[in-house]
Amino acid sequence: MTARLTARELTLRYGDRVVSARLTLDVPDGAFTAIVGPNACGKSTLLRAFVRLLKPADGQVTLDDRDVTAYPTKALARSLGFLPQDPVAPEDIRVRQLVARGRFPHQSLLSTWSAADEDAVTAAMEAAGVEDLADRPVHQLSGGQRQRTWIAVVLAQDTPYLLLDEPTSFLDITHQYQLLELLGGLRDQGRTVIAVLHDINQACRYADHLVAMKEGRIVAEGAAADIVDAVLLKEVFELPCVVVPDPVTGTPMVVPLPGASS
Amino acid sequence: MTGRRVALLSGALVLLVVVAVVGVGIGAHHVPVVEVVRALLDHNGSPDHVVVRDVRAPRALLAVGAGAALAVAGVLIQVLMRNPLAEPGVLGVTAGAGFAITAGSALGLAASPAGELGAAVAGAVIATLLVYSVGRRSPLRLVLTGVALTAVLSGLSLGLRLLLPDVFDRYRFWSVGSLAGREQAPNTVPLLVIAVAVACALLLARQLDAVELGETVAQTLGVNVHRVRLAALVLITVLSGAATAIAGPILFVGLMVPHLARRFAGSSVPWLTAFAAVLGPVLLLVADIGSRVLLPTGEVPVAIVTAFLGGPVLIWAVRRHGAVAAA
Numbered sequence: 001m002t003a004r005l006t007a008r009e010l011t012l013r014y015g016d017r018v019v020s021a022r023l024t025l026d027v028p029d030g031a032f033t034a035i036v037g038p039n040a041c042g043k044s045t046l047l048r049a050f051v052r053l054l055k056p057a058d059g060q061v062t063l064d065d066r067d068v069t070a071y072p073t074k075a076l077a078r079s080l081g082f083l084p085q086d087p088v089a090p091e092d093i094r095v096r097q098l099v100a101r102g103r104f105p106h107q108s109l110l111s112t113w114s115a116a117d118e119d120a121v122t123a124a125m126e127a128a129g130v131e132d133l134a135d136r137p138v139h140q141l142s143g144g145q146r147q148r149t150w151i152a153v154v155l156a157q158d159t160p161y162l163l164l165d166e167p168t169s170f171l172d173i174t175h176q177y178q179l180l181e182l183l184g185g186l187r188d189q190g191r192t193v194i195a196v197l198h199d200i201n202q203a204c205r206y207a208d209h210l211v212a213m214k215e216g217r218i219v220a221e222g223a224a225a226d227i228v229d230a231v232l233l234k235e236v237f238e239l240p241c242v243v244v245p246d247p248v249t250g251t252p253m254v255v256p257l258p259g260a261s262s
Numbered sequence: 263m264t265g266r267r268v269a270l271l272s273g274a275l276v277l278l279v280v281v282a283v284v285g286v287g288i289g290a291h292h293v294p295v296v297e298v299v300r301a302l303l304d305h306n307g308s309p310d311h312v313v314v315r316d317v318r319a320p321r322a323l324l325a326v327g328a329g330a331a332l333a334v335a336g337v338l339i340q341v342l343m344r345n346p347l348a349e350p351g352v353l354g355v356t357a358g359a360g361f362a363i364t365a366g367s368a369l370g371l372a373a374s375p376a377g378e379l380g381a382a383v384a385g386a387v388i389a390t391l392l393v394y395s396v397g398r399r400s401p402l403r404l405v406l407t408g409v410a411l412t413a414v415l416s417g418l419s420l421g422l423r424l425l426l427p428d429v430f431d432r433y434r435f436w437s438v439g440s441l442a443g444r445e446q447a448p449n450t451v452p453l454l455v456i457a458v459a460v461a462c463a464l465l466l467a468r469q470l471d472a473v474e475l476g477e478t479v480a481q482t483l484g485v486n487v488h489r490v491r492l493a494a495l496v497l498i499t500v501l502s503g504a505a506t507a508i509a510g511p512i513l514f515v516g517l518m519v520p521h522l523a524r525r526f527a528g529s530s531v532p533w534l535t536a537f538a539a540v541l542g543p544v545l546l547l548v549a550d551i552g553s554r555v556l557l558p559t560g561e562v563p564v565a566i567v568t569a570f571l572g573g574p575v576l577i578w579a580v581r582r583h584g585a586v587a588a589a
């Protein structure tokens with residue numbers, strides 16, 4: 001698999017707090033990459049560096065061999081779509097209006113709302129399952145409905161790369177699997193998906209490429225079947241467990257042992 | 263949705279024209295509406311026509327300019343601060359402009375309308391920078407800083423005026439916020455500046471739509487957030503400075519009108535700006551008519567009328583905002 005989006009020797013830090021040092025990652029193109037790791041290990045920080053929200057203290061992020069800082073802001077926004085962990089909607093806005101704002105990078109100063117914009121917004125709302133909520137105020141939605149609305153915003157942006165920070169949070173189990181299937185479908189259409197996931201079994205089942213992080217480092221990466229075992233889980237999550245094949249897909253399935261938290 | 267807003271905006275425009283034409287006829291000397299229209303289209307030099315053309319119509323034009331400027335500045339500042347209770351007055355920008363004009367005239371620097379405008383904009387810029395640098399970390403700090411600065415500057419302005427009564431005789435009404443007596447001054451420059459700034463605000467509005475989603479999302483949607491913020495800040499200071507140069511410190515219009523406009527425009531900043539640019543003038547025209555008829559013997563400064571209207575609206579906005587936050 002080739003990589004067009006890469007992190008080269010990245011050092012990421014907030015003030016004096018170094019989160020990652022000399023981190024290198026090639027994001028396989030046209031594949032579904034899942035990033036897993038314990039809280040505060042630097043997953044969100046890494047995604048923020050990819051979409052240029054965080055300036056690396058050292059190293060660079062490149063897209064098509066070009067440093068992302070060299071791209072005009074809008075051009076980059078037509079390539080990289082990003083869903084942050086905790087976006088906040090403005091007061092009084094309705095679902096459809098919020099999703100429509102995802103079209104911003106495709107519009108110019110004086111251009112009017114086009115049929116292509118309209119189609120992209122409708123398609124995004126259908127894919128995220130919020131078409132029935134179109135006229136509801138966002139602040140009156142449930143946590144899961146709101147999360148799906150934000151996913152629709154990113155889908156409306158219509159980018160070849162989708163970077164999603166915990167897209168399944170707040171979703172019930174059915175909607176979690178619907179979203180993962182949706183992301184798998186987008187990958188099948190040729191898009192590159194990078195998602196931070198907390199459910200390791202979902203990550204094993206849906207991701208082509210798994211990245212396990214701990215304390216800002218990449219501990220292991222590769223196909224789930226090649227890297228996920230009890231030793232890795234012990235090292236990354238300090239979780240005693242057994243790993244068995246998923247009865248449906250055969251991918252690794254993690255089953256924690258009793259008394260795992262002690 | 264868009265069709266409804268087009269209809270509403272057209273309705274608001276018609277309302278603006280009606281209020282302007284009818285309002286021009288109202289005052290100590292009453293002029294019938296038919297004569298008002300004739301005075302504007304077919305001037306015959308009669309006393310009625312002279313009153314309309316030389317006094318009332320210019321004053322209405324000033325109300326339109328100041329109203330649009332304050333209302334659009336209010337929209338920009340609310341979106342920029344992501345705070346529905348922000349307005350140029352509350353943030354000390356208006357007081358900064360007012361104090362600069364007062365201090366400028368005390369030093370004999372701001373005698374012409376262009377000088378007043380320059381002083382007002384400079385004062386607004388300094389006040390904005392001051393309030394923003396002290397209070398940028400939270401909306402609450404921002405408002406507290408603005409209120410404190412307003413109190414200090416208003417006190418200083420009052421002190422100057424009491425010390426130098428002769429210099430400030432012609433600013434007597436202006437200093438509390440009034441259009442009375444301002445219509446004789448050549449106000450073309452401030453009005454042109456306002457027109458250009460409102461047009462720029464309309465062009466900036468779509469980017470502000472994205473900025474409203476927060477810095478993170480706006481940045482990843484391709485907005486240069488810092489540049490847009492800076493541009494909005496410049497427009498806010500120019501608009502409030504120009505409005506203050508015309509009419510003195512008028513509070514609450516920048517708060518009231520955006521809330522009114524939100525009812526028609528929803529959450530779209532371009533529509534919000536357009537509605538504010540039409541409804542701001544309507545409000546100020548109505549308040550100015552009120553200022554002329556409330557006291558049969560003289561005039562109540564227009565700022566006092568808007569404050570009477572604005573107090574209750576502020577309470578309404580706070581309660582409504584509280585209800586939304588609690589929901």
Ligand SMILES: Nc1ncnc2c1ncn2[C@@H]1O[C@H](COP(=O)(O)OP(=O)(O)OP(=O)(O)O)[C@@H](O)[C@H]1O
Nearest residue numbers: 014017019037038039040041042043044045046085
């Ligand atoms: N804005 C910030 N300023 C300072 N430190 C920060 C900031 N954001 C994150 N950190 C710190 O950086 C480290 C990595 O945080 P990050 O948000 O990347 O973790 P994460 O892996 O996404 O965790 P989670 O699973 O809880 O979302 C943490 O120690 C966190 O406290």
Ligand SMILES: [Mg+2]
Nearest residue numbers: 043044085165
């Ligand atoms: Mg995170």
